Amino acid sequence: MTGTGVTGHDPRVNPLEAGLSALAAGFVVAIVTTPVGVSGAVFLLPIHLDVLGVPSPAVTPTNLLFNVVATPGALVRHHRTGSLGGPLTSRLLVGTVPGVIVGSVLRVYATPGEAVFRILAACLLGPLGLWLVLRRPRPPAPETTAGPARATITALGFVVGVVGGIYGIGGGSLLGPVLVGLGLPLAAVAPAALASTFVTSVAGVATYGVLSLVSTGPVAPEWAIGILCGVGGLLGGYLGARLQPRVPEKALRILLGLLAVGLAAAYLVAALT
Template sequence: MTAPTELYGLAAGLVIALVTAPVGVSGAVFLLPVQLSVFGVPSPAVTPTNLLYNVVAGPGALLRHRREGTLGGPLVRLLVLGTLPGVVIGAAVRVFAVPGATVFRLLVAGLLTPLGLWLVARTLRPARTPPRPEPSPRAVTALALVVGIVGGIYGIGGGSLLGPVLVGRGMPVAVVAPAALASTFATSVVGAGAFALLSLTGSDVAPDWSLGLACGIGGLIGGYLGARLQPRLPDRALRLLLGTLAMAVGGLYVLRGLV
């Protein structure tokens, strides 16, 4: 890659992580269409490139959450327990069964767009009925397993899917965000290792190292700053941001799926 492209990648990673880290989203879900459309990273190499971004960028936000004392608790363990086996399964599916991404984009759009609309509407006009109970530990782990498989297939980490669902079920953003980021980081480390092993089979799944590292360094800085902003933002604003991001991702993936 040329130096200007690496600088653009660094800037893209920084801005995306700065906006998404406060709500527990690594930013890889936004970076995926940017890598495909702007930087021209081919499929399926875009998946390990995105996982590389998460591996490099993740410690920034996690370090800040650890300093704030919010990185811990049972939710982190439940999400990691589900996502780790899921990402290994997803990596194998990506290499051997699902080289294309059009159906995935439309499915993600179909999930996130109405979920984001619902979350924004619920935040702006709270329901008068009692809030729904938080999901059970078994349901959280099952959800994390499914998200881990999706993350392994498409390299999006999973926070963009876990966050809206868990927050929509009544869990506070301050609890969900660090747990989702921790599971995304763990998933990405395992996923990157799985792709490295799968590349030994002769599959063309090597990441774009220079671009992935550049985006990751930007995400490392932006994630730290975004996590530092989170305690200063009210839960209502964070819910609105999460819902808006979900709708934005859905719109991006509709456009990518139709072209």
């Protein structure tokens, strides 16, 4: 089964209008979230679900497709600086890639209902929002700080991969603060988390593509929406990075945190009533 393009599953939606909305959504979300260091995919999924009308569970791989298109620009920048190498990336991928496959299978066969998915989304958005609101700047960890054991990193990657396969995020927003909190330097964490997000998202989209061949219902990503959102995210992320020194990071972070908490509350109310 394949996606239905920018029209979603509602024939009343104008394809051009839906395509422009997807492009604009990816651009706006990325330009706002990039200065705060949060993945735009976390906030884009509610737009896919409630504004663009992407059905469930196709909304998850569509969100992952956003990561596939939107992150290569930042990866190229890290590659040019030589910061993409190192063992951290490979240790994360050993966990995240199998994790996203497991999460994708769970999403299709264990949590297909929209009410259950909204509860799961609330469980992710709520803590993330509180973390954004309550986060305090920390001094960077020194390069010589002993980080977590290899098995701990791989296990963390697996858990994040499962969450990514269910919710539709690559996991960088979850991996970054946890790894820094465990004592790893931000300079090493940022490129590794981004690379993990990209590869995990590719694996997730591929897994949903395979599952769509053996499952009923809308399982494959909405390719046009995901790609157009990703192009918008690529452009918005570049501009957001350029504007980062000029924006009030704290105010923007609190605003996004309150938005995440509000979305979580709204999802819980909608799912339980």
